[in-house]
Amino acid sequence: MMDNRFATALVIACVLSLISTIYMAASIGTDFWYEYRNPSPPENNSEPNKASWDEFISEDADEKTYMDALFQWNGTIGLWRRCITTTENSYWYNSPGETVTKCISFSLSDQFMDKYKEPGNHNSGSDLNRTYLWRLQFLLPFVSLGLMCFGALIGLCACACRSLYPAIATGVLHLLAGLCTLGSVCCYVAGIELLHQKLPPPEGVQGQFGWSFCLACVSAPLQFMAAALFIWAARTNRKEFTLLKAYRVA
Numbered sequence: 629m630m631d632n633r634f635a636t637a638l639v640i641a642c643v644l645s646l647i648s649t650i651y652m653a654a655s656i657g658t659d660f661w662y663e664y665r666n667p668s669p670p671e672n673n674s675e676p677n678k679a680s681w682d683e684f685i686s687e688d689a690d691e692k693t694y695m696d697a698l699f700q701w702n703g704t705i706g707l708w709r710r711c712i713t714t715t716e717n718s719y720w721y722n723s724p725g726e727t728v729t730k731c732i733s734f735s736l737s738d739q740f741m742d743k744y745k746e747p748g749n750h751n752s753g754s755d756l757n758r759t760y761l762w763r764l765q766f767l768l769p770f771v772s773l774g775l776m777c778f779g780a781l782i783g784l785c786a787c788a789c790r791s792l793y794p795a796i797a798t799g800v801l802h803l804l805a806g807l808c809t810l811g812s813v814c815c816y817v818a819g820i821e822l823l824h825q826k827l828p829p830p831e832g833v834q835g836q837f838g839w840s841f842c843l844a845c846v847s848a849p850l851q852f853m854a855a856a857l858f859i860w861a862a863r864t865n866r867k868e869f870t871l872l873k874a875y876r877v878a
Contacts, residue, residue: 634861638795641857642783645802648850649776651843652809656769659706659731660838662820664698667832684712684732692748692827694732699833706840707766709733739766747826761819768812769844775805776851799858806851813844 655661684697694710697703701712711731743759746752779801782794817837829835 637857637861641854644850644854645776648847648854651847652769652773655840655843656707658840659704659709659711660840661706661816663836663838664703665834666700666702690748695827699829704838707769758819758822761815765812765815765819768808772805772808775801795858795862799855802851802855802858806848806855809844809848809851813848
């Protein structure tokens with residue numbers, strides 16, 4: 629039989645785990661990890677700006693090209709995609725002044741491509757710090773999500789077996805997931821700071837972390853709390869059961 633304290637702890641841990649999984653999935657799937665705001669974005673009807681727009685939507689755009697576009701217009705960047713928003717455009721199917729958002733996805737080759745010491749200059753040599761930070765910030769969130777899903781499967785097995793022992797493994801997996809989420813957040817912050825040292829935003833352009841990044845930040849402590857509750861409930865229940873069994877034998 630399970631004590632009410634342990635049942636309550638498990639319910640709370642499951643709720644925290646569900647919320648953190650939803651937050652992590654939403655964070656991975658959205659593009660608002662970092663946002664740039666230009667108070668006076670240029671008009672899209674000039675030839676240089678049209679050329680910049682065309683370079684941004686090109687699949688061959690390098691890091692400097694799309695970062696210049698993000699600085700120039702109101703842009704956002706996520707783990708998978710980069711987006712810019714303009715207030716005017718030259719397309720016949722859009723009315724003048726209509727807001728248009730264009731997003732371009734990073735391919736798998738882009739995710740694992742080397743970053744250069746001078747962004748846009750392929751002859752400047754690879755920047756290993758930024759290269760591995762970029763790869764880790766892309767991989768760690770998926771590892772975290774996978775660990776939580778695997779922990780949920782173990783939790784279902786624990787319910788089927790009517791035992792709290794597998795909950796320890798679930799807690800350990802959530803602890804590892806929290807470390808992966810925290811690592812991805814730290815890698816993203818470090819990568820953005822190093823990038824801005826190479827390509828500082830122009831004067832007047834404001835940059836800030838977006839709500840997708842905040843979801844990842846909130847997900848990490850939720851995972852740690854769920855892990856602590858799972859491990860505490862399983863270990864304490866096992867200890868009390870052992871003491872009760874010894875008492876009955878005596």
